[in-house]
Amino acid sequence: MYLGCKVPKFVTPAEAEVHQHWTVETEGRLQLHMESFFKVKKPEEVLSLLDQFGPCGEEELPLDQVFNRVLSRDMVSPEDLPGFVRSTMDGYAVRAKDTFGASEGLPALFAVVGEIKMGENPTGGVGQGQAMRISTGGMLPDGADGVVMVEYCHSLDAETIEVSSAISPLENVIQPGDDIKKGSLVLPKGHRLRPQDLGVLAGLGFGRIPVFRQPTVAIISTGDEIVSVGADLGIGQVRDINRYTLGAFCRANGAIPEFKGICPDSFERLRSLVEEGLEKADAIWLSGGSSVGTRDLTLAVFETFDDFELLVHGISISPGKPTIIARSGGKPLVGLPGHVASALIVAEVFMAPLLARLSGAKETGGIHERHLEARLSRNIESKSGREDYIRVRLRREGGEWLADPIYGKSGLISPLVEGHGMVKVGVNTEGLYEGDPVDVFLFR
Template identity: 45%
Template sequence: MEHFFEVTDIPSVMALRERFAPVATEMVDLEDALLRVLAEDFRAPGDIPGFDRSTMDGYAVRADGTYGAGEGSPAYLNVVGSVAMGQVPDHRVGPGEASRIATGGMLPEGADSVMMVEHVGVLDEGTIEVYRSVAPGQHVVARNEDAAAGQVLLSAGRRLRPQEIGLLAACGVGSVRVHAMPRVGIISSGDEVVPVDREPLPGQVRDVNSLTLAGMVRQAGGRPQRYGIVPDQYDRLLDTCRRALAETDMVLVSGGSSVGTRDLTVQVLAALPRSAILVHGVSISPGKPTILAQCGEKAFWGLPGHVTSAMVVFTVLVRPFLARIGGCRSDDDVRVRARLTRNVASAQGRVDFVRVRLVRRDDTLWAEPVLGASGLIRTMVAADGLVAVDLNDEGLEKGAEVDVLMMLS
């Protein structure tokens, strides 16, 4: 087993994602596919909508029969029929002719556009006058405008939102192949950690991390599996890590990278088969003592014991790795541009992630730094996202335009 002790920069950590392959795939019913990751390209089985369709109530016409029409010189058309919703027209539209049609109706043969009812005067049951001209294709959705047969509509690696579910439904899809939801084992370590329903004694803390991380895993499309609280005992931690690695696709040990217990985590990793420490410290604040190892084909993270640090590290580093093994072609990161409401100081040599809340004033989106000690969880509750201060910068000035990495909601 090899390991390193120099601090690794964030881009170098992110480059290690390629070492971890996506999880297996499975078929799921379309109604259960929301927020799942598509495992293969989806091609349109046919043209959508499959027929030329009106987007307005009015009259299906030939555009060339309306050219030059205006309020003072209307064009006169003969009404040759009406299109019932959901039916194929039984007539055609020739030169100088029109057919009544409702929104969504199928254009009769010969018609190439729709005249809005607002621009039509009815002279009698068989004759109308039109006061505007229309162009070919106006107020019409072509038979293959939404999708052409064989066209790739959705690429593999895309997370399925309601709109993608709707598109699949429009294509008659009842089930779809997606990646399985990655199982993430979560272990809380430390002699001072007690269950959340227990009153902590002086020097003890409740197990906030495992529940917080479990929620973040769910938000990121994973399936958390908590393994409880493990004291700072080598044999207990080794056994629990072995079990978690056997049963899940990624393991998070919370607390195992803090100063007091980091060596214990390293010893455990040394005893695990086919393990290698890839990162032993990251140039990130908070979260510098983070550990990333590879155990077989799986990622193993040692996260800080402070819950706020663990949440920042998860958002910046772990979430993209989870997206990778979940089959996503992107990180699922959401970033918005905003301006800082005040100066932000930073120490060089690390990337500082500042918690901010977003506020809109006078049509401008502002990022307002959340004040308070870095270890306070309420600062994360108040935050909408994180702003990075580069390791070569001493800070950011008030009014500077910044990218805000959003916390998932």
């Protein structure tokens, strides 16, 4: 609608005020502003435009603070892991060849000459027909080249065991470098660190880890009708929802939200908030009030900043069409739709990938990274020429997932809470049929 062709041609007082601002203040950028109306992009174009944004810098942190952070360098092993020959079982360290031929019926006898203490260099070694008790993780003594599992050992007295099964050389042991070789790439730059990754880094002695800085996002809610959650609600007013939804969305994607405030539809006040945000934050997310005037205001304000470049003015998706993505001083300036349902879908589809790029993460952040195969329980109608995102509920039936489309008037919040995810109806499709297999992109 916003960018449709039958927009009334008259200018409202609110718009006139905006126009006056940017025509006066932006010195002849009118032409640019007009061209912007032709910047409606397809989703895949938008995603590839986001590739121009990169990580926000590096820092080095203690290992216990880097869970879920993104490596800023390749981590190369400084040593072999394990560093010594280790037993992988509880049992007895022996010379493998002394067990050859041993069986239940004809066990081999060994003299127990000691026990390997954990964390100590074994004293003495193992000679022919000798054994030393060893625990999982223990270091093999000199002479031994394998471990007989405790299940196959029977102690006759404190100094003698019977072994009822033969082992091969190196059986039940790992050798230096078997796990990770010195000089090998352990984890690549751009990898987001999981619990097990921290374990491997700990095992190799990395106490401080180079990671990309977490991007900060300045969040501004605009609109004359918006009041803060704690305020008394006047007639025609609504509470600021996007601050919380977008803030949590940032956190869920490894970014740090910084709420700059609620801004009425005023050029000066919006410009000063954006300016303040740009001083510190790595990105600006402005979520537009719903009025037509506000939308023009967003772009008019963005245009006044250095190196302004408009990348996207409208995306051929529904909901979420009236989205603006621009760039100033290398930082993304984003104008999101005012309604939380549209804003959140644009966030899932485009802002998660943006945050992934600002975080230096290898993952694309795309919605396809979190999905599930299901079958549609009902037909979905859709307009050709745009991607439609339909919220669905999931239920399990007959060993497969069924996706129930959630209908309802636009402008509702409750379907967001009821839904488990969404189904995309492609640009060149007029709808999907009951029983069609679909990929459900899961909400967190």
